[in-house]
Amino acid sequence: MDHVLTFMDYHIFTPYVYSGSWPESNVARQILSLWIITTLGAELIYLGFGALNFYFVFDHDLMKHPLFIKNQVKNEIRLGSVSLFWMSFPTVGLFYLEIKGHSKLYDNIETQGLSGVILSIAGFLFFTDMCIYWIHRFMHHKSIYKYLHKQHHIFKIPTPFASHAFHPLDGFLQSLPYHIYPFIFPLHKMVYLSLFVFVNIWTISIHDGDYRIPGQLIHLINGAAHHVDHHLYFKYNYGQYLTLWDRLGGSYHYPSALLAKGPHDDIQKLKQ
Template identity: 75%
Template sequence: MDHVLNIADYYVFTPFVYPASWPEHWALRQMISLWVVTNLGALLVYLCFAALNFYYVFDHKLMKHPLFIENQVRKEIQLGTVSIFWMSFPTVAVFFWEVRGHSKLFDNISESSLGWPGVFVSIAGCLFFTDMCIYWIHRSLHHKSVYRHLHKQHHIFKIPTPFASHAFHPLDGFLQSLPYHVYPFIFPLHKVVYLSLFIFVNIWTISIHDGDYRLPGPLIFLINGAAHHVEHHLYFNYNYGQYFTLWDRLAGSYRHPSAMLGKGPHDLIRKLVAEAAKSQ
């Protein structure tokens, strides 16, 4: 995150915002700057990519589903933006710890003992590590003692749109993002890779809420896509994974997508439309 902070300092904060008496390395200034950058960046990614997905990928016929609630899109956006605001506080604390040099993030490929192959290994390692951790965090959030206080807010959207991707209780959202922050404190990771993966997971989260259930045949059994995730919203105790179906399969919570069996949300809408046409 220090690369982003340096760019923001160079082009915006130092020349136009902060007085000369506030040095760039001052902890308070760094925390304020990180909070501004984190909020603006997260909102930009969320609103822009969710809007693009909503208007160009999401099938608006899904809004006719009986479980699609009144004013749902507005409620998703309201909850998502509020959640991003409150999530930014603990997130900035982690970013600040990274900027101060306490993580295992590195700048140059030469700093990795494995070179470029190590970078690709670290990407795979981060994806599998975070997928594993998010699975168990997500599943824990469904425990009856926790669910109604945190995760229930997200599950009011049974037929989600891309805007539901960030519509969480703030603590729920931060807990599910925590593995991405923890990873570079345990394992070496290039700074650009870290930032790229953090943006990627936000876009991926939008994509698994977009109602586009298409996946190449063999990948259905490996990748946790939108078809799998809508099963989670509809049937609650299945498909907790983020990227892959591995942990759902190992832990017995995997459910094959109904959309692939002709029993998904789109199929129900087609049935309802056909029945309405017959009754006219």
């Protein structure tokens, strides 16, 4: 994040936003700048890629499903946008620790070598997938579900805009593994930024209503077909990228949409 902050300082904040008497090294200025970058960046990714997905990938016939609620898209966007706003505050605290050198992020690719970078990407995906599975499953515990995660499950037939429509605390806790990883394991700074964008786009994609998964990847990849069953049945498919942890945790459910028992099939039955 320090590269992004430096870029924004040089091109926008210093010449156009802040007073010349407020130095770039000032702690308050850095925190405020990080908050602006984090909030605007997250909202742009969410609304931008969400809109592209909604208009070019999402099957709008799903909006005819009986479980698709009135004003759902509007409510998804409102909840998602508000959640990202509040999530940005604790996230900025973690970003600030990173720019102050308290993480294991590094600049020079030679530090770990290309093989180290590739292994770190695999490690990041494995670590975050594992942590999110257990955090997500914990969110379904009856003692806390109604206070936090229930807001997300209002949307039984989600659109891409449901991807970030969480209670802010729920959303932050599920994003925490992404931020914890570089404090435990070495990770290249640009790879970290790229993965941050990737995980947000992935989260949008598993809510996009496109249930097609090529070949044998059905048994490996946790896609929209798997995740819609999570929204419909609550106790299955908690994973983020892979089906691994659902299989190990006994919560795997083969996608109903691929057995002609999914939301599209419900709509076809209504038309008959």
